Amino acid sequence: MFTIRVNGEDHTVDVPADKPLLWVLREDLKLTGSKYGCGQALCGACTVHVDDQPTRSCVMPISAAEGHNITTVEAIDQQQIGRLVQQAWQELNVPQCGYCQSGQVMAATALLTENRSPSDRDIDEAMSGNICRCGTYARIRKAIHKIADEQL
Amino acid sequence: MSTSGFTRRQFLRVSALAGGGLLVACGGGGGGGGGSNPNNPQPPGNGGPSDAEQFTVSEFMRIGSDGRIHILVGASEIGQGALTSMPMIVAEELDADWDLVTAEHSPVAARFNNPYFGGLLQFTVASATTRGYFDNQRQVGAAVRQMLVNAAAERWQVSADSLRTERGVVYDDLNGRSASYGELAESAANQPVPSNPPLKDPASYRIIGQSKQRKDAAEKVNGTHLYGIDVDIPDMLTAVIARPPRFFGQALSVDSNAAMAVPGVREVHTIPSGVAVVADDYWSAEKGRQALEVSWNELLAGRTDSNDTRDEYSFKLNLPGVPIRVDGLVPVAQLAAAENRSADYFFPFQAHAAMEPLNVTVDYTGSKADIWTGSQSPTLDKTFASLILGLLPNQITFHTMSSGGGFGRRGNPLADYVRDACHVAKASQKPVKVMWTREDDMKGGYYRPAAAVRVGASMDNQGNITAWTHRAVTQDVTASLYAEELLDTLAEGQLPPFKELTDLETGMPYDIDNVLMDAHLTLKPQMPSLWMRSVNKFTDVFAQETFIDDIAVSYSRDPYQYRRGMLASKPRLLAVLDAAAQAANWGSTGGGRSQGIAVLNHWMSYVAQVVELSVSDDKVITLHRIVSAIDVGTAINPDLVVAQVESAVIFALTSVFYGEIELQDGVVQQSNFDDYKMLRMFQVPQIDTVVLPSNESPGGVGELGVPALGPALANAIFAATGEKIRELPLKNLGYTLAEQHPA
Ligand code: FES
Ligand code: FES
Numbered sequence: 093m094f095t096i097r098v099n100g101e102d103h104t105v106d107v108p109a110d111k112p113l114l115w116v117l118r119e120d121l122k123l124t125g126s127k128y129g130c131g132q133a134l135c136g137a138c139t140v141h142v143d144d145q146p147t148r149s150c151v152m153p154i155s156a157a158e159g160h161n162i163t164t165v166e167a168i169d170q171q172q173i174g175r176l177v178q179q180a181w182q183e184l185n186v187p188q189c190g191y192c193q194s195g196q197v198m199a200a201t202a203l204l205t206e207n208r209s210p211s212d213r214d215i216d217e218a219m220s221g222n223i224c225r226c227g228t229y230a231r232i233r234k235a236i237h238k239i240a241d242e243q244l
Numbered sequence: 245m246s247t248s249g250f251t252r253r254q255f256l257r258v259s260a261l262a263g264g265g266l267l268v269a270c271g272g273g274g275g276g277g278g279g280s281n282p283n284n285p286q287p288p289g290n291g292g293p294s295d296a297e298q299f300t301v302s303e304f305m306r307i308g309s310d311g312r313i314h315i316l317v318g319a320s321e322i323g324q325g326a327l328t329s330m331p332m333i334v335a336e337e338l339d340a341d342w343d344l345v346t347a348e349h350s351p352v353a354a355r356f357n358n359p360y361f362g363g364l365l366q367f368t369v370a371s372a373t374t375r376g377y378f379d380n381q382r383q384v385g386a387a388v389r390q391m392l393v394n395a396a397a398e399r400w401q402v403s404a405d406s407l408r409t410e411r412g413v414v415y416d417d418l419n420g421r422s423a424s425y426g427e428l429a430e431s432a433a434n435q436p437v438p439s440n441p442p443l444k445d446p447a448s449y450r451i452i453g454q455s456k457q458r459k460d461a462a463e464k465v466n467g468t469h470l471y472g473i474d475v476d477i478p479d480m481l482t483a484v485i486a487r488p489p490r491f492f493g494q495a496l497s498v499d500s501n502a503a504m505a506v507p508g509v510r511e512v513h514t515i516p517s518g519v520a521v522v523a524d525d526y527w528s529a530e531k532g533r534q535a536l537e538v539s540w541n542e543l544l545a546g547r548t549d550s551n552d553t554r555d556e557y558s559f560k561l562n563l564p565g566v567p568i569r570v571d572g573l574v575p576v577a578q579l580a581a582a583e584n585r586s587a588d589y590f591f592p593f594q595a596h597a598a599m600e601p602l603n604v605t606v607d608y609t610g611s612k613a614d615i616w617t618g619s620q621s622p623t624l625d626k627t628f629a630s631l632i633l634g635l636l637p638n639q640i641t642f643h644t645m646s647s648g649g650g651f652g653r654r655g656n657p658l659a660d661y662v663r664d665a666c667h668v669a670k671a672s673q674k675p676v677k678v679m680w681t682r683e684d685d686m687k688g689g690y691y692r693p694a695a696a697v698r699v700g701a702s703m704d705n706q707g708n709i710t711a712w713t714h715r716a717v718t719q720d721v722t723a724s725l726y727a728e729e730l731l732d733t734l735a736e737g738q739l740p741p742f743k744e745l746t747d748l749e750t751g752m753p754y755d756i757d758n759v760l761m762d763a764h765l766t767l768k769p770q771m772p773s774l775w776m777r778s779v780n781k782f783t784d785v786f787a788q789e790t791f792i793d794d795i796a797v798s799y800s801r802d803p804y805q806y807r808r809g810m811l812a813s814k815p816r817l818l819a820v821l822d823a824a825a826q827a828a829n830w831g832s833t834g835g836g837r838s839q840g841i842a843v844l845n846h847w848m849s850y851v852a853q854v855v856e857l858s859v860s861d862d863k864v865i866t867l868h869r870i871v872s873a874i875d876v877g878t879a880i881n882p883d884l885v886v887a888q889v890e891s892a893v894i895f896a897l898t899s900v901f902y903g904e905i906e907l908q909d910g911v912v913q914q915s916n917f918d919d920y921k922m923l924r925m926f927q928v929p930q931i932d933t934v935v936l937p938s939n940e941s942p943g944g945v946g947e948l949g950v951p952a953l954g955p956a957l958a959n960a961i962f963a964a965t966g967e968k969i970r971e972l973p974l975k976n977l978g979y980t981l982a983e984q985h986p987a
Contacts, residue, residue, distance in 0.1 A: 107525075107527075108507065108527070108528075110527075111525075111527045112527070115525065115526055115527050118474075119482075119525045119526060119527075120525075122476060123467075124467070124470070124473075124474035124476070125466070125467020125468065126467070127471075127473070127599075127600070127648070128473065128601070129599055129600075129601070129682065130682045130916055130917050131681060131682060131916075132682070132916050132917075132918070134916060134917040134918055135599070135682075135917055137599065164467065165465075165466065165467035166466070166467045166468075168466075169466065177465075178462075178465040178466060181461065181465045182457060182458075182461040182462055182465060183457070185455075185457060185458050185461060185883050185884065185887055186461075186465075187458065187460070187461055187464035187465060188323035188324070188325075188887060188891055189321075189322060189323030189598075189599060189600070189646070189647060189648050189649045189650075190323070190460065190463075190464030190465075190469055190646070190648070191471060191598075191599040191600045191648025191649060192599050192648075193464050193465055194465075194467045197465050215925065216925055216926035216983065217926075219925040220924045220925045220926045221924075222925070223599070223917060223922045223924065224599070224894075225597060225598060225599040225649050225651075225895075225922060226323045226599070226649060226891050226894075226895075227890060227891040227892070227893065227894025227895055227923070228887075228890070228891070229894060229923075229924075229925045229928040230890055230928060230930075230931050231887070231890070232925070233925070233928070
C-alpha cells in the first residue's frame with residue numbers, strides 16, 4: 093500500500109513497490125493525461141511535477157513518490173502559468189497529434205515558473221528532453237517567448 | 245472530441261448522397277451502393293433515394309435545434325488536423341457558424357470511404373484526405389444548406405431564390421425575417437435532398453482559407469484528449485506480446501510457469517505472432533513477459549541483414565529493371581553526349597516511431613466485438629478483425645481513435661497489430677488492451693524499406709542535360725497484399741488503386757528530352773516493410789536533386805539558376821523555386837554559410853526548399869535557416885498547412901541525420917530513442933514557410949515537406965565542403981548537429 097498526493101488529493105493504491113508512478117497515474121488513478129512514450133526517461137511524454145520539479149514519471153517507482161506533491165497535466169490549469177501555457181499552445185496551434193503535448197506543457201510550465209524570461213538557450217535546456225515526433229518545436233519556442241514577453 | 249448530447253429526434257438526418265454519388269462521378273464503380281452491404285444498411289423511411297440511384301442515405305452530420313452542428317469525419321486524425329479541416333469544408337458550403345461546429349471520427353462504413361481510393365476504403369495515407377474528400381464534403385454542405393433554405397422558403401411561403409444564408413442563419417431580407425439553422429433543422433429534414441446543389445465561388449469563401457484554431461487544441465493541452473492507449477473499459481486486462489527475435493519466427497515451446505507466478509498475471513496465450521501475457525495491468529504483464537521462457541522455431545524466420553541487402557541492391561543496380569518512364573531515345577543521346585556520368589546512392593531501413601506506441605483494445609464477447617485503436621486504415625483493420633474473430637462486419641464496432649502519430653505505420657493494409665490483438669482477445673474471451681512498448685514498436689518491423697538508386701546524366705559540352713536515367717531498387721511494400729488474398733476479403737473483389745502509393749515515378753520535372761526510369765521491386769516476404777511519410781520520394785528525390793547539383797557545380801552553374809533553366813514548362817514549380825530562393829536570399833549569404841536548394845512536385849502540390857548551414861572542420865553542422873515555399877492549391881487552413889511543412893522539415897531532418905534501422909542476420913539492432921535518435925529542441929533552426937496563394941484544387945500537404953529537404957541539406961553540405969552525399973543517414977558519415985542557440 094502506498095499513499096501518494098496527486099493534484100492536492102491523497103490516494104492509496106495497492107501496487108508493487110516498483111510500479112512506476114506513470115502507470116499508477118494512468119491505470120490506478122485513471123489520470124491518462126500523462127503519456128507513455130519510451131519508459132526510459134528518453135522522451136518526456138510522461139512528465140509530471142514532483143514538488144514542482146519536472147520529473148519523468150515512467151522511471152519513478154511508486155515507492156519513491158510517497159510523501160511528495162505530484163501535479164499532473166489534469167491540474168496544471170490550477171497554476172496561472174500553466175493556464176497561460178495552455179492558452180498560448182491553443183492560440184499558436186502548437187499540438188499536432190498532441191501525444192507529446194502533456195509533457196511539453198508540464199516542462200514549459202516548470203520552465204516559466206522558474207524563469208520568467210527564458211533565453212533560447214534556457215528553452216533548449218529545459219525542453220530538449222521532450223521529443224515531439226510531429227516536430228512542433230518551433231511553435232513551442234514561439235509560444236514560450238510569447239508568454240514571457242506579453243504575459244509575465 | 246466530445247460527442248454531443250443530441251437525441252436523434254432533434255436531428256436533421258442528412259444524406260451521404262454526395263458520398264455515394266461521388267463514387268459514380270469518379271468512375272470508381274458502385275462501391276458505395278448501399279443496399280447490399282451489411283455494414284451500411286439503408287435506414288428505412290427517411291425519404292432517401294432508391295438503391296437504383298446508387299447512393300446511400302445515412303447520418304453524416306447532425307444539426308441540433310440549438311444550432312450546433314456535429315460532423316462525422318471519415319478520415320483519421322493523425323495530427324494533420326483532419327478533424328478541423330474536413331469540417332471546415334462542409335461548414336463553408338453550409339454557411340455554418342464555425343463556432344458551433346464540432347467533429348468526431350465517423351464509424352467505419354462505406355459511406356465514409358475516401359473517393360481517392362476508388363471509394364473502397366477509409367484510408368488516411370498518401371496525403372489524400374483533402375484531395376479525396378474535398379468535392380464530396382462541399383457537396384454535402386451545399387445540399388444541406390439548400391435543404392435549410394428550402395425549409396425556410398416553405399415556412400415563409402417565398403421563393404428559395406430570394407433567401408440568403410450567413411453564419412448559420414437563413415435571411416429573408418425583403419421581408420426582414422430570419423431563422424437559425426437550429427430552428428429550421430427539423431423541417432429541413434423533410435425536404436428532398438437536392439442532387440446537384442450549387443457550390444460557392446472560391447471568391448466568397450469565408451471559412452476555407454482562414455487559419456482557424458484546431459478544434460482539438462484545448463483537449464490536447466489539458467490531457468483529456470483520448471488516444472487508443474487511454475481506452476479503459478470495465479474489467480479490461482492488459483497484454484503484452486513476446487515476439488520472436490527474428491520476423492515470422494514461431495513459438496515452439498513455452499514455459500509459462502514463472503510468468504504465471506508474477507502477481508497480476510492471468511493468462512498466457514500462444515498466438516501466430518508470439519506469446520501474449522495477459523495481466524491485470526501493464527506493469528504486471530511486462531514483468532510476466534520478462535519471466536516467460538519461449539524457444540522459437542526460426543526455420544522460416546526472416547534473416548534480412550542490412551549489409552547483405554546493400555550488396556544485393558548494389559548488384560541489382562547493374563541490371564535493367566522494369567521500365568517506369570521512357571521518353572525519347574536515351575542510348576542515342578548517351579552516344580552523342582560530351583559527357584556521361586552516374587552516381588549510386590544507398591538508403592537504410594527506417595522506423596516510423598510515432599510518439600504513441602501501437603496499441604489496440606478489443607472487447608469480444610463471441611457474438612460481437614468493439615475495437616478501439618488509432619488507425620489510418622480502419623476499413624481493412626475491421627475486415628481482418630472480422631475474419632479472425634469469425635464475426636460479420638456489422639457485428640463489429642470499430643472505434644477509430646485519434647492517433648499519437650501515424651506516418652504510415654498505422655496504415656498497414658495487413659493490419660498486423662489489429663490482428664494480433666484480435667487473436668489475444670479471441671483466446672482470452674475477456675476485454676483486453678494489447679500494449680506495445682517503445683521497444684516492441686521499434687523492433688516491430690513494417691519499416692520504410694532500404695533502397696538503392698542509380699542516377700545518370702548525359703551532358704552536351706555546355707553542361708546541358710540531354711539524357712537522364714534513374715534506376716531504383718527497393719522492396720515492394722504492397723506485394724504482401726496480393727499474396728495474402730486481401731482481394732477476396734474485400735466485398736467488391738478488387739483492390740483500390742494503390743498506384744500512387746507505390747509509384748516509383750519520381751515526377752522528375754526537368755525539361756530533358758530523353759529519360760529512362762526503371763526499377764527493381766524486390767519481394768522479401770520475411771522482411772515486413774511499409775510506406776513511411778513520403779514513401780519512395782524520400783530516396784528517389786534525394787538522388788535526383790543532389791545529382792543535379794553535382795552536375796551544375798561541375799559546369800560552374802548556379803544550382804538555382806540551373807534548375808530554373810530546366811523548368812520553363814512548369815510554371816507552378818518555377819514559382820515555388822523562385823519564392824524559396826527569394827525568401828532565403830539565395831546567393832547572398834556570408835560568414836561561412838552555405839545554401840542548398842531542391843524541388844518537388846507530387847501529391848498535386850509543389851515545394852522548393854532552401855537549407856542554410858555551416859560546417860566546421862570536424863563535421864559539426866550548424867543549421868541556420870530552412871525556407872520552404874509551397875503551392876498546395878487551395879489551402880483549407882493555411883496555418884495547419886504551414887504546421888505540416890514545419891513538421892515535415894523536422895521529420896526529414898531526423899531521417900537524414902539519424903534514421904537507420906540496422907538488421908544483423910534478421911535481428912533488429914535498435915530499440916528505443918537512445919539508439920534511434922530524434923531531432924530535439926536544441927537542434928531546431930529558424931524555419932520559414934511561404935504559402936503561395938492559389939485557387940487550384942487542393943493538393944496533398946502532409947508529406948510534401950519531407951523529400952526535398954534532405955537533398956537541399958546535402959547540397960548545402962556539398963557547397964560548404966565539396967563532399968557529395970551518396971548515402972544516409974549523415975551520422976554514418978561523421979556529421980553531427982551543433983547546438984543552435986548560444987547563451
Ligand atoms: S515515457 Fe517517460 S520519458 Fe518517455
Ligand atoms: S504533437 Fe505529435 S508528438 Fe508532439
